[in-house]
Amino acid sequence: MAQYTPMIQQYLAIKQDYPDTFLFFRMGDFYELFFEDALLASRELEITLTGRDGGGEDRIPMCGVPHHAADTYIAELLKKGYKVAVCDQVEDPKEAKGIVRREVTRVITPGTMMEGKWLPDKENNYMVAVAWADGRSGVAACDMSTGEMYVTSLAASKQTVLEEALQYRPKEMVVCAVPRFSQTSIPQAELSLEELDAFAIDKQYGEQAKGLDLPMRQAVNALLHYIGTTQKRSLSHLRLIKRYDARQYLQMDGFSRRNLELTETIRDKSKKGSLLWLLDRTETAMGGRLLRRWLERPLRHLPELTARLDAVEVLKGDMLLRSDLRDCLDRVYDLERLAGRISYGNANARDLVQLRLSLEAVPELKRMLLATDTPVLIELAEGMDACTDIVSFLGQALVDDPPLSVREGGIIRTGYDSYLDKLHTASREGKTWIAQLEQSEREATGIRSLKVGFNKVFGYYIEVSKANIGNVPAGRYERKQTLANAERYITPELKEKEALILEAEEKMIELEYQLFVAIRSEIAAHIPRLQELAQRIASVDVLQSFATVSDERGYVRPQFSQQGEYRIEEGRHPVVEAMLEGEKFVSNDVHMDHDQRQVLLITGPNMAGKSTYMRQIALITVMAQIGCFVPAKSATLSVVDQIFTRIGAADDLAGGHSTFMVEMLETNHALQKATQDSLILLDEIGRGTSTYDGMALAQAVIEYIREKIGAKTLFSTHYHELTGLADSLSGVVNVHARCEERDGKLLFLHKIEEGKADKSYGIHVAELAEMPVWVIERARTILTGLEANGASHARDGQMSFDALWSSPAPVAATKEQPAVQLSADEQAILSELRELDLNQTTPMDAMLQLFAWKKRLKKE
CATH class of the missing domain: 1.10.287 (Helix Hairpins)
Incomplete structure (x- = not known):
């Protein structure tokens, strides 16, 4: 390093500890980046690359961003998956002897973002740790911005553990002591850690880790260690860890979540068009996040489900109460993230004012909930701490409309601190004296244009134009500055008042900052109260959201059967119905059970509504098990433990899997994991291979589900040969998507009815797609030959290829296609x-x- 200047040596020494991180190096009003960081940042952020002489032979690459705008640039790097180490000046440059001392004050990573403006309001920002110990895996998750922490352990396969971890959609993953995992095999993995000193961290976080088994403790250790080493500050807002059993919730693998479009669409990954989009009528950001969590983890515990439905029923039936609740909730800011910023030490005065305004809405919210006769709403209200002491304290301490910066003054309310009030008085009286000075000097000198001004360089001054210099009293004014058209003067009295005013203002700003920090620290001691209150308000918000959607859409309360019955009358696909914008959705019934109607074998042409029908049954199930009413005339359901879907076709080229291989993997996952209490949706199994291969696989899958699993299953197929299973295999029932031919055209009725489809109508669909007329006519001719020879119903495994070629090709010319000779x-x-x-x-x-x-x- 000897060739470089002391400042660059300081930069390089700090950079050694953060080799894989952008180092934002504070220099005055800018954060500067050097060497490789500068080259990469200039490309990623599209900022100008410059250079500077650092003492070496070549100019050092350099780029920088203003310190007041650094958050925007940091957020852009985080979105791209990078990490940023913020290196600040930790001593006053005026007092520094030599190079100003600098230290990394925090490392910002995608999983440790705290600022609300970096994060979507209604989405959590989780990071996850996976650990392995005693033959089990521990999974811990934390959202630094809200303080939530969850942990579970699983005695399961690697795939199941990863599914549980990735269910949080984490921005970062920490891997600790997992011998069978590798970083390259884990999507989104940002960091691998060796096994930590569990005892040392247990001692530090003993209360949080109390009662956890070893794999859970190891996962928590890894997470807290990583957070502690990157954030370098208090983690007091992290709640006591919530331990859960994944089996308490309805399980869905990644395939099923994607296929059902629970939180985002397959096509463009947007919220609009998803079930979350439909159900989200929450008024608060924390309510929106809780709704997403409920949707991703539907319940299996019937008493808790019943309690939610009771609350939704009451709110759905009382529009005035619901309206008042929504108005009240609209006044509540994001208490969870406000609490996080307060504890973290980066909340400003406006954040604390928002906290006070939010708490002021709580008494009214409690009053409305306590007036209901619903146990769950009353229980939520009774546990709401209105925090009146905090409201009173903040009301006395802070002005109603403080500035954004906490270092500009104007934050503390008059009457809160007596010394600060004296400084305000001194400053105010001094400014009043100066304002009066201008008038008195005009009268004394007769110079009507005389004025008193101020700038940061010279302070207060008396300004006289060139034309009036002769009227300046001799010996009374001291010349301070000469301008082109005027002279500026000072007087001993003016300098004395200036010193008093500036001293008062400097002391005021510093004292206000100190008082604000103390106020923020006082509020930080009440973080657990605020977090508990936030959770209760969020629950009320989600319940009213369910009630609002249910009332507006005409949803009904689902009933639950203990005998495995599944009966939906006039069910509708909730999202498709909402997207139709006024058009009527064709409703359909479903009846399933564990005995006579366990497998519904669905036939009918493409575009007839088979996939929509299957998805709507799954979505109605999910809605019921999160405690929402459902789109149907009536619904009696059994509680489902897992949902598996195989709908749609997609390659996994990155994973080296073809469409057919993906189909087989997803189907196998369902067959391996499903139980009698599961719901399975399978669409066109076997279509990616030869006809008889595919048909054989499809039939074997149906038989396996019926004989070995017993799960309720909807199986959509174009293999009409399979409809014969309804005659030979009990529990298999044929239903079909009804279509009609009118004037040679195919009309889709989107109605699911009992029995098998009479034919596939594939050629009709091709005609709708405007295939060449010659192709359509030729296909019909070939189909006629195949049907005449019984190929479509062959049972001996031999296809009659002669039938394929015995039919003459069409030779008559048509308007669209010439004759073929x-x-x-x-x-x-x-x-x-x-x-x-x-x-x-x-x-x-x-x-x-x-x-x-x-x-x-x-x-x-």
């Missing part, structure tokens, strides 16, 4: 092909024959 050689080749026994032809023989035909046709 075969040459003599083409007709001869076609005859040979008809006589070819494909079952006896080897690939080599087929290739040689192909070359011979091409030669005869003189093809290149």
Whole structure:
């Protein structure tokens, strides 16, 4: 380092400890970046790259951002997955002897963001730790911005553990003591940690970790260690860890969450068009986040479900109460994140005013809830701490409209601190004296244009124009500055008052900051109270959101059967119905049980509504198990433990899997994990391979579900041969998406009815897609031949290829396509092909024959 200047040496020494992190190095009013950091940041942030002489042979690459705008640039880097170390000046440059001392005050990572402006209001910002101990895995999750912490342990496969961790949609993942995991195999993994000293951290966080088993404790240790080493400040707002059992909730794997579009759409990853979009009528940010958590973890505990539904029923039936609640909730700011910023030490005065305004709404909210006769709403209200002491304290301490900065003064209310009031009085009286000085000097000198001014360089001054200099009293004014058209003067009295005013203002600003920090620290001692209150208000917000949507959309309360019955009358797809914007959605019934109607085998053409029907049953199930009313005329459901879906086709090219392989993986996951209490949705299983391969797989899957699992299943297929299973396998029932042909055109009725479809209508769908007329006509001719030869109902496993070629191609010209005429050689080749026994032809023989035909046709 000797070749560099002392300042660059300081930078390099600090940078050594943060090699994989952008180092924002404070220099005056800017954060500067050097060397590789500057090169990369200039590209990522699109800022100007410059250079400076750092003492070496070459100029050092350099770029920078203003300190007051640094948050915006840091947020942009975090969105791109980078980490930022903020290196501040930790001593006054005026008092520094040599290079100003600098230290990294915090490391900001995607999972440790605290500022609300960096985070979506209604989304959590989780980081997750996974640990392995005693043959089990521990999963811990934390949202630094709200203080939430959750932990569980699983005796399960790697895939299940990852699904549990990724269910939080974490921005970062910490891996600790997991021998079977590798960082490259874990999506979103940002950091791997070695096994930590569990005893040392247990001692520090003993109360939080109390009662946790070893894998959970290891996961918590890893998480808290990582947070502590990056944030370098108090973590007091982190709540006592909430331990949970994943089996308490309805489980859905990543495939199912994606296919059902619970929180975002498959197409563009947006909220609009998802179930969350439909149900979110929350008024508070914390309510919006809780709604998302409920949606991602539906309940299985019937008493808790019943309590939620009771509350929704009361609120749904009382529009005036619901309206008043919404108005009251609208006055509540994000208490969770306010509490987090207060504890973290970066809340400003406006944050504390927002806290006071939020708390002032609590008594009215409690009064309305206590007036209901619903136990869950009364229990929520009774546990709400109105924090009247905090309201009173903040009302006495802070002005109603403070500035954004906490170092500009104007924060503390008059009467809160007597010394500060004296300083205010001194400053105010001094300014009044100066204002009077201008008038008195005009009268004394006769100079009507004389004025008293102020600037930061010279302080207060008396300004006289050049034309009036002769009227300046001799010996009374002291010249301070000469301008082109005026002279500026001072007097001993003016300098004395200036010193008093400036001293008072400097002391006021410093004292106000000290008082504010003390006020913030006082509020920080009440963080647990605020967090508990926030959770109760969020719960009320979600319940009123359910009631609002249910009332506006005409949803009904679901009933729950203990006998496994599943009966929905006139059910509707909630999101599709909402997106129709006034058009009527065709409702459908469903009836399933564990005995006679366990598997519904759904046939019918594409676009007839089979997938919509399947999804709506799953979404109605999810809505019921989060405590919301459902889109139906009536619904009696059984509590489901897991939902598995295989709907739609998609390659996983990054994972090296074809569409068919993805289909098989998702289907296998359902077969391996499902129980009698699960709900399985399978769409077109087996379509990615040959006809008989696919048909055999589909039938085997149905038989396995019926005989080995017993789960309620909706199985959509185009293999009409499978409809015969309803006659040979008990519990399998045929239903179909009804369509009608009118004037040769296909009309989709979107109605699911009993029985199998009479045909597939695939050619009709191709016609709707405006395929060439020649293709449509040729397909119909071939289909007629296949059906005449019984190929579509073959049971012996042999396809009649002769039927495929015995039908003459259409030769009549049409307006859209010219006639097709075969040459003599083409007709001869076609005859040979008809006589070819494909079952006896080897690939080599087929290739040689192909070359011979091409030669005869003189093809290149």
